[in-house]
Amino acid sequence: MRLKVHANLGYHIDTPSTLILNIHALRTQHQAVLEESFTINPYIRGEELISAHGENRFIRIESPAETDLTMAYEATVDNSFRFVDCKDFIETSVAQLDTSVFTYLYPSRYCQSDKLFRLANNKFGSIPNPFEQVLALTDWIYNNIEYLSGSTDSGTSACDTVLERAGVCRDFAHLGIAFCRALTIPARYFTGYAYQLNPPDFHACFEAYLGGEWILFDATKLAPLNGLVKIATGRDAADTAVASIYGQVNCTNIQASCELVETEFTPFFYVPGAFQGISYL
Amino acid sequence: MRLKVHANLGYHIDTPSTLILNIHALRTQHQAVLEESFTINPYIRGEELISAHGENRFIRIESPAETDLTMAYEATVDNSFRFVDCKDFIETSVAQLDTSVFTYLYPSRYCQSDKLFRLANNKFGSIPNPFEQVLALTDWIYNNIEYLSGSTDSGTSACDTVLERAGVCRDFAHLGIAFCRALTIPARYFTGYAYQLNPPDFHACFEAYLGGEWILFDATKLAPLNGLVKIATGRDAADTAVASIYGQVNCTNIQASCELVETEFTPFFYVPGAFQGISYL
Amino acid sequence: MRLKVHANLGYHIDTPSTLILNIHALRTQHQAVLEESFTINPYIRGEELISAHGENRFIRIESPAETDLTMAYEATVDNSFRFVDCKDFIETSVAQLDTSVFTYLYPSRYCQSDKLFRLANNKFGSIPNPFEQVLALTDWIYNNIEYLSGSTDSGTSACDTVLERAGVCRDFAHLGIAFCRALTIPARYFTGYAYQLNPPDFHACFEAYLGGEWILFDATKLAPLNGLVKIATGRDAADTAVASIYGQVNCTNIQASCELVETEFTPFFYVPGAFQGISYL
Amino acid sequence: MRLKVHANLGYHIDTPSTLILNIHALRTQHQAVLEESFTINPYIRGEELISAHGENRFIRIESPAETDLTMAYEATVDNSFRFVDCKDFIETSVAQLDTSVFTYLYPSRYCQSDKLFRLANNKFGSIPNPFEQVLALTDWIYNNIEYLSGSTDSGTSACDTVLERAGVCRDFAHLGIAFCRALTIPARYFTGYAYQLNPPDFHACFEAYLGGEWILFDATKLAPLNGLVKIATGRDAADTAVASIYGQVNCTNIQASCELVETEFTPFFYVPGAFQGISYL
DSSP states (O other), X not given: OEEEEEXXXXXXEOSSEEEEEOOSOOOBTTEEEEEEEEEEESOOOEEEEEOTTSSBEEEEEEEOSSEEEEEXXXXXXXXXXXXXXXXXXOOOOGGGOOGGGGGGTSOBTTBOTTTTHHHHHHHHTTOSSHHHHHHHHHHHHHHHSEEOTTSOOTTOOHXXXXXXXXXXXXXXXXXXXXXXXXXXXXXXXXXXXXXXXXXXXXXXXXXXXXXXXXXXXXXTOOSOTTSEEEEEEESSXXXXXXXXXXXXXXXXXXXXXXXXXXXXOOOOOOOXXXXXXXXXX | OEEEEEEEEEEEEOSSEEEEEOOSOOOBTTEEEEEEEEEEESOOOEEEEEOTTSSBEEEEEEEOXXXXXXXXXXXXXXXXXXXXXXXXXXXXXXXXXXXXXXXXXXXXXXXXXXXXXXXXXXXXXXXXXXXXXXXXXXXXXXXXXXXXXXXXXXXXXXXXXXXXXXXXXXXXXXXXXXXXXXXXXXXXXXXXXXXXXXXXXXXXXXXXXXXXXXXXXXXXXXXOTTSEEEEEEESSHHHHXXXXXXXXXXXXXXXXXXXXSXXXXXXXXXXXXXXXXXXXX | OEEEEEEEEEEEEOSSEEEEEOOSOOOBTTEEEEEEXXXXXXXXXXXXXXXXXXXXXXXXXXXXXXXXXXEEEEEEEEEXXXXXXXXXXOOOOGGGOOGGGGGGTSOBTTBOTTTTHHHHHHHHTTOSSHHHHHHHHHHHHHHHSEEOTTSOOTTOOHHHHHHHOEEOHHHHHHHHHHHHHHTTOOEEEXXXXXXXXXXXXXXXXXXXXXXXXXXXXXXXXXXXXXXXXXXXXXXXXXXXXXXXXXXSEEEEEEEEEEEESSSOOOOOOOOTTOOEEEEOO | OEEEEEEEEEEEEOSXXXXXEOOSOOOBTTEEEEEEEEEEESOOOEEEEEOTTSSBEEEEEEEOSSEEEEEEEEEEEEEOOEEEXXXXXXXXXXXXXXXXXXXXXXXXXXXOTTTTHHHHHHHHTTOSSHHHHHHHHHHHHHHHSEEOTTSOOTXXXXXXXXXXXEEOXXXXXXXHHHHHHHTTOOEEEEEEEETTOSSOOEEEEEEEXXXXXXXXXXXXXXXXXXXXXXXXXXXXXXXXXXXXXXSSEEEEEEEEEEEESSSOOOOOOOOTTOOEEEEOO
């Protein structure tokens, strides 16, 4: 599927600062970036970096003080996902996990799975098929957490969300991840551009490691699962923030959007009983 | 330096369980494991694994139900550290950091550096030499947190320790790491065996990334900095737990010790004004 | 109903200390203390105090250092409760509340009702009869929180219990109170002796202010609602601790029990659809 | 001292709601309200209530839905404080406390003194004179917590403030109270109007019970201690919120100010070594 993505960021820089931006479409075997442009105004060179495991691709910018920076990113991307038949999935056994996914089993800053062990296991522990488990927990989040813009901030964690019952896509993803890990299912944070997300914005959802594949889930149900462009994956938002900022900086603008280049698109969402997972690897 | 380490673990296994143990001395370019033995009684095969970046080496064991497992590990290790002159260190700039260390800048489960930004920067932000900064923060921890066995548990984080002012080596390390990251200094958790630790036990301290090196710090001041055998490093204890357990299991015994094989040893601790760091890489 | 209650407490006193004990049966218009004895060994005079509103009656003891104190309390009590028909209760209106109960609407140390507003209102907000609301929330607690001795401590609050899903009678009561207040129903903590509580111990439950009466609820369902002897009420356990201790003291023993003096007793528990509340005022 | 106070509040009421306002100057033996007016526009009758112990005087308003309410309060008040010589104060003994102040020793929603026991005692426990203790802890708060408008919200507690090191007058007061209680000094929240507070607003500080008197302290040092008009006291802000709201309501305006009617005023602040406390009882 061919999608065109845009991002516009603005910052007022008070002191000499370093910005690490996670807004570039990831280049993977299954996601081709056909063309892209990234401009910083006034001109500063941005250094492109790839994280150690290739889970994200980020831009490092060093800005002088007293600058109004605007940045524009634009890319045309061919993403390719595939459907995975999850009908016969059985419980993930730690005994068979590859070492590279262990890190996604452990609690992280915003996904305190250790604290939510009993809640996750009481609610979802008895469901035998792990794909259904994750579907059930995303439904629980969808039904129990109110999507409420502005209700949370960058310090909000899965535990806060269980208590306060409101959040945005980031919080929905963190809670999904925490529940998965509490069920011994490796899970990771996914940020990207999302077609038909309304209002347009950066989006966050999560991937669960089931049957040896990273299957995508989105507890917000706000965007079709087949219209995503991956920016990055990580343990949680701490690893994949749109912008990590070192210095005195105020954000003045943040916008993202995603359009379809092709003319046909059938929105795909999970439906009960279908056992058809979607994977973006 | 040649050291001999021992560990004995006992678990009562109720249900079929997987145990991931982090007790083996790491094999690195600078730490040679001369000989080692690991036995599980009753006999179960343990699978040795190395994490993706080689930061730890762990054993995965699958146990049947209703078993009393005991495990014994013994190794003779040549560790080699080196002293690093930290006199002219200047502030770590994110702009020059290697991508492999970014992960150690971000907040993690037990090291919520984002929450402690103001505290860290108010207390230590104005110290120009980052080695002195980290020395100052370890001293602050040593002076403000009471070392109190049994005062904390596996859910305790750096934020809890700032509030409750008591903890064990794990908590001292977590707080040190959180302070470093809040100061934009990459920092990671270090677990190992420690010579002259009294009473003998597994030990935890931390490494800060200064001048391109991982320099070791220990806010507990309970063991000489030159008598350590590295087991693992990670973002925090979530990555490097002595035992991660999946199943119904009770720990019945946990012991660790470390002896000197050579006859001479001059305990090394940091002293103010010396600017001599120690690195185990 | 005539009940006989016993309590035995033991403390090792290190430094000169003050102990405030909440173990005496309250004397109210509806609870008559027929006879009682309280002994401290070695002999120290205990001063009996009544709180400002008469919600508790406590004993203040000043102990010298290096003392092993044991205390024994015994009383025969006629408690009298009455059944309240709750069928036609309508939503509590703050506009009609007496000022003396306002304090029980506000969040307190262990009952952070402000944090649980959305959870309480989503789950129970649409139930029109407030007696049924409180029954529904006690059932929710009973079904979702595991009663697990030793799982919590004196710092545990209602928010912790929502997250960690385990606790003891104190935690069940705190969560019940927090939910009520989040629903704009005044609620308070109730400590007492409980007949047929097994194993025997001090008990905690809560009262909700409905239809102008304090109606008793117990989310643990561990003891009949008609076999209680009231010790104290308060905003939460902070006001009514069995022992508040000022000094270096270790508890060496804590026991409580409750026996029936009369020969007949029909255990009473709430049943769905009965609309029969019980009030101890 | 004669002061004139004003408050203006505005609310948009969505659903039928009850508002409890704490904005009236308290009438006490030592604070005379010479004249006052309170108007609600559009006209709704407000019911004046006095709390059980007379610690606050509040107005209860029932508003219909879809209303834009504005309220104006104006009063001329003679406050009278007195100076208390604190030179010879000795440690507060729980053994001599009056039962009416016990409630101010216990932890409350925003003042978790139980969590801060070690911090308070390590920092201030060895100061023999309790007046100096409280001065020391207010200085510690003043020096360690940044006064930062908008940095906190109605959920922020003393524990959050210890961690995050920023807050407003309410947070400074909560932390002062929590420290006092952790030192076994009864302490309570004080809200009022403050002359020379800049910018003008409602103010919060706290009283500590020393030598049998409620002595006033203000860790913000933003207003003279002798220019206050008391609105209410309570365990913390939960008891004394400017507005407690039951219903769907948005605040559209909140203003308060305080002017001197007399022509002379010598601002009074505590100075080290003076041992002169101020009491508003």
